[in-house]
Structure formats: C-alpha cells, structure tokens
Amino acid sequence: MEWPRPAAVARMNAVVDWAGVDLAEGRLHVWGVQATSVVAEKTADLDATTPDDVAAALLPLISDWPGKGRLSVLVAGLPSPHRASVPVKLLDLAPVPVPSGNPRIRLFALPGLKQATPVDLMDGGETRIAGFLSLNEGWDGVICLPGLQTHWAQISAGEVVSFQSFMTGDLVRALLRETGLRGAVDTSVWNPEAFGEALDAALSRPERLAAGLACLRAGLLLGTLEPDQAGARLAGLLIGAELAAARPYWLGQQLAIIGSQDATRPYAAALAQQGVAATHTDGARMALAGLTQAWRRLQLQS
Amino acid sequence: MEWPRPAAVARMNAVVDWAGVDLAEGRLHVWGVQATSVVAEKTADLDATTPDDVAAALLPLISDWPGKGRLSVLVAGLPSPHRASVPVKLLDLAPVPVPSGNPRIRLFALPGLKQATPVDLMDGGETRIAGFLSLNEGWDGVICLPGLQTHWAQISAGEVVSFQSFMTGDLVRALLRETGLRGAVDTSVWNPEAFGEALDAALSRPERLAAGLACLRAGLLLGTLEPDQAGARLAGLLIGAELAAARPYWLGQQLAIIGSQDATRPYAAALAQQGVAATHTDGARMALAGLTQAWRRLQLQS
Numbered sequence: 001m002e003w004p005r006p007a008a009v010a011r012m013n014a015v016v017d018w019a020g021v022d023l024a025e026g027r028l029h030v031w032g033v034q035a036t037s038v039v040a041e042k043t044a045d046l047d048a049t050t051p052d053d054v055a056a057a058l059l060p061l062i063s064d065w066p067g068k069g070r071l072s073v074l075v076a077g078l079p080s081p082h083r084a085s086v087p088v089k090l091l092d093l094a095p096v097p098v099p100s101g102n103p104r105i106r107l108f109a110l111p112g113l114k115q116a117t118p119v120d121l122m123d124g125g126e127t128r129i130a131g132f133l134s135l136n137e138g139w140d141g142v143i144c145l146p147g148l149q150t151h152w153a154q155i156s157a158g159e160v161v162s163f164q165s166f167m168t169g170d171l172v173r174a175l176l177r178e179t180g181l182r183g184a185v186d187t188s189v190w191n192p193e194a195f196g197e198a199l200d201a202a203l204s205r206p207e208r209l210a211a212g213l214a215c216l217r218a219g220l221l222l223g224t225l226e227p228d229q230a231g232a233r234l235a236g237l238l239i240g241a242e243l244a245a246a247r248p249y250w251l252g253q254q255l256a257i258i259g260s261q262d263a264t265r266p267y268a269a270a271l272a273q274q275g276v277a278a279t280h281t282d283g284a285r286m287a288l289a290g291l292t293q294a295w296r297r298l299q300l301q302s
Numbered sequence: 303m304e305w306p307r308p309a310a311v312a313r314m315n316a317v318v319d320w321a322g323v324d325l326a327e328g329r330l331h332v333w334g335v336q337a338t339s340v341v342a343e344k345t346a347d348l349d350a351t352t353p354d355d356v357a358a359a360l361l362p363l364i365s366d367w368p369g370k371g372r373l374s375v376l377v378a379g380l381p382s383p384h385r386a387s388v389p390v391k392l393l394d395l396a397p398v399p400v401p402s403g404n405p406r407i408r409l410f411a412l413p414g415l416k417q418a419t420p421v422d423l424m425d426g427g428e429t430r431i432a433g434f435l436s437l438n439e440g441w442d443g444v445i446c447l448p449g450l451q452t453h454w455a456q457i458s459a460g461e462v463v464s465f466q467s468f469m470t471g472d473l474v475r476a477l478l479r480e481t482g483l484r485g486a487v488d489t490s491v492w493n494p495e496a497f498g499e500a501l502d503a504a505l506s507r508p509e510r511l512a513a514g515l516a517c518l519r520a521g522l523l524l525g526t527l528e529p530d531q532a533g534a535r536l537a538g539l540l541i542g543a544e545l546a547a548a549r550p551y552w553l554g555q556q557l558a559i560i561g562s563q564d565a566t567r568p569y570a571a572a573l574a575q576q577g578v579a580a581t582h583t584d585g586a587r588m589a590l591a592g593l594t595q596a597w598r599r600l601q602l603q604s
Contacts, residue, residue: 167513180472241509
C-alpha cells in the first residue's frame with residue numbers, strides 16, 4: 001500500500017483530488033493530495049470548534065489550489081457529536097458529511113472517540129492512531145499522544161480498547177500564561193538534569209504538584225532557581241505526576257509515542273528514565289496517513 | 303490590649319493617625335486609624351509589585367482623609383527583598399521604611415517570610431498570622447491561609463517554625479481562564495456532594511489530578527456533567543491533592559484557617575470531611591490586627 005508523501009515543494013498547478021485537514025494544538029494543517037502524492041501543504045493558527053470555522057479558515061489557504069469542481073475535505077480533530085464509543089475498530093469509522101456553509105467545499109468530519117467509564121473523549125488522536133496502525137499492521141500495545149490533552153490508548157487487534165486522557169499540556173500552558181510563574185519561566189532551553197530531578201520527585205510524591213509549583217515560584221522570586229531550570233522542573237513535575245497515574249499504560253507495555261518533536265521529547269525522556277523504550281513517530285505524518293486511509297474508505301463506499 | 307475596630311461608617315473629618323494596607327489576592331485594602339479606631343476604610347483592585355505602585359494606587363483613596371502632615375502607611379503583602387528567614391518570632395519583625403516616590407506618604411513594608419528548605423516564601427500571610435497570635439496569645443498549632451498561594455504554617459511559642467505553600471488558588475484561576483474548562487464551569491454555586499466525592503477521590507489518588515481535569519472537560523463536552531458539579535469537583539480535586547500532600551500539617555494538629563469566607567469555605571469543608579475541626583477567622587480582620595501590632599512596635603522604636 002502506498003501513502004501520500006509530503007512534497008518538498010508544492011507542485012504548482014497540480015490538480016488536487018482531495019484535501020486532508022488535521023486540527024491539533026490550535027493549528028490547522030492541510031494537505032492537498034493528488035493520487036498518492038501530496039502536491040500542496042499549508043498551516044495556519046486556528047482554534048476551530050465548528051465546521052464553519054474550518055471552512056472559513058480553509059478557503060484562503062486553498063484558493064489557489066487547482067481542483068476539479070467541488071473539493072472534498074476530510075477533517076480530523078473537529079469536535080463533533082459523531083464520536084464512536086470504545087472499544088472500537090478504527091477501520092470501521094466512516095467519515096461523516098457535515099455542512100460547511102460554503103458551496104466550494106464538501107466537508108467530512110472523522111469521528112472522534114468517547115468512553116463512558118471513566119468519562120473521556122478524543123478528537124483527532126484517533127486519526128493519528130489509525131494512521132500509525134495502517135503503517136504498522138498487527139501492532140498491539142499502548143500509544144501515547146502528547147498534546148494539550150495527552151491520551152494513552154490501549155490497542156489490541158486494530159481496536160482502541162480503552163484510553164485515558166490527561167490535561168497536562170493545557171495545564172502547563174495555563175500555568176505559564178496566568179499564574180505567578182508568568183514571564184519568569186524559560187521553556188525554550190532543554191535542561192535534562194532539572195527535568196530528571198523534578199520527574200523523580202513527582203513520581204515518588206505526585207500529590208505534591210501544587211507545592212512543587214509554589215516552590216518554583218519561590219525559587220524564581222528568591223533567585224535560587226534559573227528560568228530554564230524552572231521550565232524543565234515544571235515539565236518534570238507535571239509529566240512525573242502523569243506517569244505516576246498512567247503507570248498501567250506504560251509499565252511492561254509495547255509503547256509508541258505520536259506527536260511533534262517538541263511535544264514528545266519530555267515524554268520520551270521521562271519514559272527512558274524509567275527504563276522504558278518507546279517508538280517515536282511524527283504526529284502530522286500519522287494524521288496524514290489516517291486521513292488518507294479514511295479517504296480510501298470513503299471512495300469504496302461511494 | 304485594645305484593637306482598632308472597623309467603623310460601620312467612616313467618621314467624616316476624623317483625623318487619621320496612620321494607615322494600614324493589606325495586599326492580597328489582587329486587592330488593596332486600606333484602613334485609616336485614629337488612636338484605637340478605624341475611622342476610614344477603602345478597597346481597590348491592585349496587583350502591586352513595587353512601593354510606587356502602592357503609593358500611586360493609594361493616593362486617590364486617601365486624598366480626602368484629614369491627616370496631620372505626612373501620613374505613615376504600613377503595608378502588608380508587598381513583595382520585597384526584606385523577608386525574614388524561618389524559624390522567626392513574628393514580634394521581632396520591624397517594619398522597613400521604603401521610598402514611596404511621593405512626599406505625602408511615609409511608606410513602611412512589613413517583611414515577609416522566606417524558607418531555605420524546601421524553598422518557600424510568604425508575602426502578607428505573616429501579618430495575618432501575627433494578628434491572629436496577638437488576639438490569641440500563647441496559641442500553638444497550624445495556621446492555614448487559603449489564597450492564590452495557600453500557606454500552611456506551623457506555630458510554636460509565637461514563632462513560625464516552618465511553612466509550606468501550595469499554588470492551588472492560582473492553579474484554579476488559571477484553569478478557569480486558560481484551559482479547555484474556560485467558560486464551561488460554574489463556581490458560583492456550592493455543590494457539597496460533588497465537592498465531597500472529588501475530594502475523596504483526590505485524597506486517595508492525588509496523582510490523578512490531570513486525569514481528573516481531562517475527565518471534567520470530557521463530562522462537560524459530552525453533557526454528562528453540569529457546570530456547577532464541574533466547579534465543585536474542580537475545587538475538590540485540587541484541595542484533595544493539597545490535603546494529601548499537607549497531611550503532616552493538619553493531621554492531629556490544632557488548626558486555624560484565616561481568610562475570606564469564599565477562600566476558606568472549601569478548606570473548612572474538606573477538613574471537616576476528614577473529621578478535623580478548625581477555628582475560622584477573617585483574613586482582613588487579622589491583617590488589620592497584625593498591622594496595628596506593627597504600628598505599635600514602630601512607635602516604641604521611634
């Protein structure tokens with residue numbers, strides 16, 4: 001099976017058969033695909049909540065893509081009520097037509113996942129998982145998808161059996177924007193020592209998170225802590241607490257981490273520190289693979 | 303010993319001997335005191351970080367207060383480098399003159415506290431503790447000061463022996479403003495059942511905080527959770543995790559909670575659920591008592 005590959009440079013004037021959109025972390029990523037090749041690719045900032053938002057953000061990006069009439073656009077990560085309950089076979093999920101409010105676009109939403117106990121949901125991660133499984137047939141284990149909401153999904157025989165989400169990334173972002181840590185923390189430098197120490201502390205005393213944060217603030221104000229140390233310790237505290245709670249998902253499991261380099265690096269480092277090896281694959285690439293698989297299913301249906 | 307009491311209505315034209323300022327939770331609270339009576343009282347929003355900020359915010363509030371020349375103003379809660387290291391006898395702390403940038407005001411900062419291990423600091427809570435101890439001579443035990451930074455301070459023989467801070471309030475505020483919970487949570491209604499359930503869950507599995515937050519978000523999006531339930535569960539999750547970490551501070555200790563009704567209620571409810579009784583006293587009243595005590599010390603010095 002062949003999968004579309006990102007083109008180094010978008011091929012001018014190549015007709016686009018369909019477009020795939022990945023919404024993740026407040027970004028929209030769109031690929032224009034012809035046969036098995038990506039012929040155009042664009043990104044934009046977007047906190048999309050409705051199909052209309054997506055269509056509106058999409059139009060200026062794809063206006064110069066030569067197409068054949070109305071463009072079919074498959075979207076992963078769009079919050080919609082069409083979520084499938086786990087356990088679920090991802091190959092069974094059919095894209096759902098949604099009104100785009102624009103005559104130039106036929107919009108299809110890829111359904112997310114929901115879980116009754118504990119209550120949980122996933123919007124977009126399922127498409128990355130589907131992409132990963134399409135490239136790794138028969139793979140069983142646990143997939144970790146770091147992001148604003150980090151998901152840990154247990155995979156068996158092509159099914160998402162169960163999953164567990166953590167608001168870790170969203171929490172880090174809110175802490176950096178809105179609390180006493182605002183402006184004082186440097187997250188641009190990777191300080192593995194400070195990260196590792198905080199991780200160990202959090203894994204053994206995960207309940208001390210709010211105390212650890214107050215300690216960071218005090219250290220920054222008293223000048224005993226450097227901004228980059230504080231940044232690494234912040235990540236270590238939060239990921240340590242998450243690993244303590246997600247232990248059944250990673251201990252003794254075959255593990256894959258899907259996401260951008262920035263999002264996955266602290267998770268990979270944290271797991272390595274626990275002696276756990278994990279496969280790493282890029283999130284956008286897996287999203288494109290999942291979208292392509294969904295497009296093929298749609299073609300077979302029609 | 304007599305202490306100033308808030309006047310029901312500010313007495314017009316009563317000369318103000320000195321003014322006391324409490325900075326807490328982004329609010330400035332100023333009292334004008336004559337002999338042993340509060341003759342004027344005002345509040346304003348202020349996130350003060352420098353003496354100049356305080357002086358600038360203060361002037362419009364006190365411009366119509368009749369005084370005798372230059373007004374002495376004592377300020378609690380002003381971040382300044384003049385913090386005293388614990389263990390410390392609060393009565394030994396002398397107000398520190400700081401330049402106000404304004405000839406009408408003689409500004410004195412009440413020193414905060416700092417701790418080397420674990421690194422910690424307190425700006426303002428120490429004055430409330432001093433006020434509480436001045437009204438409860440010989441009191442030993444633990445004082446909990448809920449706020450953006452919640453402090454637990456161990457008191458023995460008039461000394462703050464050690465303390466531990468938690469970024470719980472700041473974290474709640476950031477979660478409500480900046481994360482996937484924004485706009486979806488109602489914290490105006492007190493739902494004791496939802497609070498109690500989340501508290502129990504967090505006390506037994508405090509490491510599951512970020513998972514509990516993701517669960518709240520999912521419940522709100524899927525419609526299985528009401529906004530007021532989510533608000534109470536958010537408080538229960540965070541205070542439960544804090545109580546799990548602060549156990550040595552409240553288990554089997556004589557306990558007092560100092561703060562506003564809103565800030566202290568969830569803590570009092572959480573401790574009551576653990577079978578722990580606590581004295582509750584108002585934060586502003588304790589700040590005024592602490593400021594008054596500092597004013598008297600200043601008078602004795604000069």
